[in-house]
Amino acid sequence: MGKVRTKTVKKASKIIVEKYYNSLTTDFDTNKKVCQEIATIPTKRMRNKIAGFTTHLMARIKKGTVRGISLKLQEEERERRMDYVPEVSYVDEIINRGIEVSDEVSDMLKTIGFGDLKSVTKVSHSTGHHQHHNKRRGNKSY
Incomplete structure (x- = not known):
């Protein structure tokens, strides 16, 4: 059975991905260090949950656009696709x-x-x- 991710974890991860997209990767340990440096997270457990969901979001972003996350990169790509004329x-x-x-x-x-x-x-x-x-x-x- 899967774990429940709270609204706090999801919201924090989305904000971190939007603001610090360039310094995040699909590696949990790297994202954990980035989360530690950029955010004040009260507990280690919460930090790990946020880093885990951030890693999950980064993997989804690599595959395609993710609903609820507005990235300059995604917006530019969408505009490029819409402006394409064969x-x-x-x-x-x-x-x-x-x-x-x-x-x-x-x-x-x-x-x-x-x-x-x-x-x-x-x-x-x-x-x-x-x-x-x-x-x-x-x-x-x-």
């Missing part, structure tokens, strides 16, 4: 490759005035019904 969009790639449509869809496009699109190619299917596969029941034809 050279050729995914939609343009698909259009350039060409879109294959059935006879029925091709006729629909012609009726609304889009029959002469260059990237759309008509493909006729040999079977009139679709094949569906269900893992439990096997192949079914509808």
Whole structure:
């Protein structure tokens, strides 16, 4: 069974991680020394709990963003991801490759005035019904 971490331990660890992120690692002993130097913690047991949770948070931060912790590093990375614009969009790639449509869809496009699109190619299917596969029941034809 796991141990219960109190609100005090979690709050102190989050504050320490936000303020002293650069001096913390994923090593408990290093984090214990950092906690001892930067904070006034009343007992050794409490210090160890805070250092342990801080180590846990640092490991989670390495994997990805952590809810409730605002790091300049995380914010910059998030902004970088949001500002990224690919050279050729995914939609343009698909259009350039060409879109294959059935006879029925091709006729629909012609009726609304889009029959002469260059990237759309008509493909006729040999079977009139679709094949569906269900893992439990096997192949079914509808």
